[in-house]
Amino acid sequence: MDHAAEAHRTDLMTITRYVLNEQSKHPESRGDFTILLSHIVLGCKFVCSAVNKAGLAKLIGLAGETNVQGEEQKKLDVLSNEVFIKALVSSGRTCILVSEEDEEATFVEPSKRGRYCVVFDPLDGSSNIDCGVSIGTIFGIYMIKEGGEPKLEDVLQPGKNMLAAGYCMYGSSCTLVLSTGSGVNGFTLDPSLGEFILTHPDIKIPKKGKIYSVNEGNAKNWDGPTAKYVEKCKFPKDGSPAKSLRYIGSMVADVHRTLLYGGVFLYPADKKSPNGKLRVLYEVFPMSFLMEQAGGQAFTGKQRALDLVPKKIHERSPIFLGSYDDVEEIKALYAAEEQK
Numbered sequence: 252m253d254h255a256a257e258a259h260r261t262d263l264m265t266i267t268r269y270v271l272n273e274q275s276k277h278p279e280s281r282g283d284f285t286i287l288l289s290h291i292v293l294g295c296k297f298v299c300s301a302v303n304k305a306g307l308a309k310l311i312g313l314a315g316e317t318n319v320q321g322e323e324q325k326k327l328d329v330l331s332n333e334v335f336i337k338a339l340v341s342s343g344r345t346c347i348l349v350s351e352e353d354e355e356a357t358f359v360e361p362s363k364r365g366r367y368c369v370v371f372d373p374l375d376g377s378s379n380i381d382c383g384v385s386i387g388t389i390f391g392i393y394m395i396k397e398g399g400e401p402k403l404e405d406v407l408q409p410g411k412n413m414l415a416a417g418y419c420m421y422g423s424s425c426t427l428v429l430s431t432g433s434g435v436n437g438f439t440l441d442p443s444l445g446e447f448i449l450t451h452p453d454i455k456i457p458k459k460g461k462i463y464s465v466n467e468g469n470a471k472n473w474d475g476p477t478a479k480y481v482e483k484c485k486f487p488k489d490g491s492p493a494k495s496l497r498y499i500g501s502m503v504a505d506v507h508r509t510l511l512y513g514g515v516f517l518y519p520a521d522k523k524s525p526n527g528k529l530r531v532l533y534e535v536f537p538m539s540f541l542m543e544q545a546g547g548q549a550f551t552g553k554q555r556a557l558d559l560v561p562k563k564i565h566e567r568s569p570i571f572l573g574s575y576d577d578v579e580e581i582k583a584l585y586a587a588e589e590q591k
């Protein structure tokens with residue numbers, strides 16, 4: 252190994268070092284965001300370890316089941332939720348938490364309150380746990396609006412107001428992808444160090460991709476533009492090669508592949524689910540934020556996804572996100588439909 256490569260290998264950019272570097276660009280910063288992020292990272296490490304042990308530790312199963320030792324076992328998504336809620340509250344930097352697992356938002360008690368609102372899905376894709384497929388945690392961070400007590404409106408802000416968003420994928424490796432609003436970076440957990448190391452600096456999604464990702468089992472209920480787009484992927488009329496279909500059914504894994512290899516991920520509206528399936532606050536917004544920061548686009552079928560203003564914390568929206576040119580084609584199909 253030459254000296255330059257050796258120097259690189261021994262000069263580890265951990266996620267904390269990266270965020271501290273970013274913080275130093277803002278002299279007014281008090282380090283609150285760095286502290287908040289270190290608590291999110293802790294939650295991710297815990298969930299990663301629990302997911303890795305799931306098969307062995309018999310953590311899988313219905314909430315409330317008992318294991319062979321007679322101990323109460325928690326379902327992994329319930330456990331992950333508890334871990335994140337406790338980590339976020341104890342950071343002392345949060346005021347409102349919205350989790351996929353909890354019907355109501357959590358308002359942090361005044362003595363532990365900070366200025367950040369965190370929306371998250373602690374274990375997305377949990378129906379994939381039992382077969383060992385990659386799953387993940389998705390999160391988005393807002394700042395409370397100025398003045399007064401924290402209110403639900405503080406988390407019902409459009410996605411473009413997010414300060415940061417990311418996901419952690421528990422797969423063949425544990426990868427945390429983060430954007431604080433100036434590009435996207437990927438960090439991989441080095442289990443021997445217990446640290447996330449910068450392995451994917453400044454991720455840019457290819458302008459056009461060769462993959463589309465959708466649950467085609469819903470095709471009979473799709474609207475015209477979605478059906479036309481998928482038909483175009485399979486039978487292009489402009490002489491370009493057909494796209495490949497890849498669909499895991501775990502948003503973090505499908506979006507991660509889309510981000511790195513390009514293409515589109517879509518969860519459209521259909522006749523049965525006119526608002527699609529995915530949740531605005533903790534699935535659609537964070538992933539759309541990351542896509543835009545990586546040079547891609549995210550569209551709901553009607554508008555830029557990050558312009559949506561949610562009315563309810565568990566609201567759903569159709570979503571088409573990925574490579575810039577591919578999403579542009581989908582937008583054109585919806586625009587043509589509108590003209591009819």
Ligand code: AFP
Pocket residue numbers: 374375376377378379466500501502503505528529
């Ligand atoms: P689960 O958490 O119930 O597994 O749902 C996962 C998810 O919310 C998202 O991660 C997937 O992209 C999407 O649902 C898959 O939905 P379909 O099973 O309807 O394709």
